[in-house]
Amino acid sequence: MRQIANDVKTGNFNRIYLLYGDEIYLKNSWKNRIIDKLRRPGDTLNYRVFSGQSIDVAELISLADTMPFMAERRLIMVEGSGLFKKSAPDELVDFIKNVPDETCLCFVEDEVDKRSKLYKAVKSADGCIEELSQLEESEIKLWAAKKFTKFNKKIRGTTVQKIIDRVGTDLQSLDSELDKLISYVGDREIVDDEDVEAICTVHLNNTVFDLVNATISGEQKKAMELYYEMIANKEPPLKILFLIAREFKALLETKELMKTTRDRKFIAGKVGRPPFVIGRYEAIVSKFSSGYLSGVINDCLEMEQGVKTGKISDRLSVELIIVKYSGAERRTEK
Structure with a gap:
């Protein structure tokens, strides 16, 4: 069980929390659970939110160092401050070591530098640090x-x-x-x-992945059916073309990164996909050269330009990509 889960369950909260990572849902979920437990309805005196990268650190420290008014705890949320990626003010680093027991100071960030003084201060003060990244x-x-x-x-x-x-x-x-x-x-x-x-609504990105996979697997009929399904759902062909190009770009990036590392979590962070999706990508890119993947991307860009200049219809542009790369133009690495 995560430490934060145990704290929420028992009601024994830490003085300092650092929630970070790229899974927004989990960060918001745990943040809201802390708020629900520590903030009384309508209490505006003992609850404060500091948001953005221009927060007043002196005001933050002053408020956090003030006893709560007719309550057991004062809750302060600091969201998206960027303080863990840059050099935080020394006064804040020093204060972290002495946060009062009556205060709960919760940082919610996208990224942190574990080498930063502020991160080390939170860790040294036995703060609860939770990395909330995309799940497997x-x-x-x-x-x-x-x-x-x-x-x-x-x-x-x-x-x-x-x-x-x-x-x-x-x-x-x-x-x-x-x-x-x-x-x-x-x-x-x-x-x-x-x-x-x-x-359940079919997510467009998932359909695009299935379309791309069907195309390069030579399943032309399936790829066309998926494309026409998206058209029936009122998705603009140019948007679909863009997403196809983006999917191939992610495949190409995965292939290039695999030349230096097999760490799926690292690759996922670079490509912007969950680690288990990178596992699917690995199976695909092993069959195709970087030149092939680049060629598809370039063809998509050329089709887009053709549509914008009136040389080809938007609907036909995607059909031509599917036909070309699900047929004779498909080639695997030797």
Whole structure:
């Protein structure tokens, strides 16, 4: 169990929290749980939020060093300050060592430098440091399963996988779709594949990945069906073309990074995809050269230019890419 989970459960909160990482949903979830536990409804005297990279550090320290008014704790949230990426003021670093027991100081950041004085000060003061990064697929499945259990629903692992395949791995989107699904099944205990197909929205990025994979696997019919499905859903062809190019760019970046490292978490951070998606990318890029992947990207850019200059229709531009790279132009590395 995470330390923060134990703190929320027991109500024994630390003086300092540092929540950071690229999973916005988890950061907001834990931040809100702390607020719900420590802030009394309507209490504006003992709760303050400092936001952005231009916060008044002197005011922050003064407030954090002030006894709470008719309450056990004073809660101060510091969001997106960037103080853990740059040289934080010495007075703040020194204050971290002496945060009063009556104060709960919570930092919520995107990135931190673990070599920074402020990070080391929080660690030295036994603050609770939680890295909240994108989850692995197995962790997402467990998270989803727990939500269904909370609402007394049962679901097979294959059905959870179907949800992820349709919706994607963004926890905010998943949470919303799971709420819809739970509401849809009503009093029924079992959630099945038919429910997922009936109510869960297919995320565009997932469809684009399937289209790209079908194309380079030579499954032209499947790729075209996915494309026409997106068109039927009112997705603009130029947007689809852009997303196809972006997907191939991510594949190319993965291939280049794999030349120097096999650390999926590192590659995921560079490419901007969850680690388990990088695992899927690895299986794909091993079959194709960097030149091939670059060629697809360049062709997409040329098609986009052709559409903008009126030389080709937007709908046809994507069709030509699919036909070209699902047919004779497909080539694997030797």
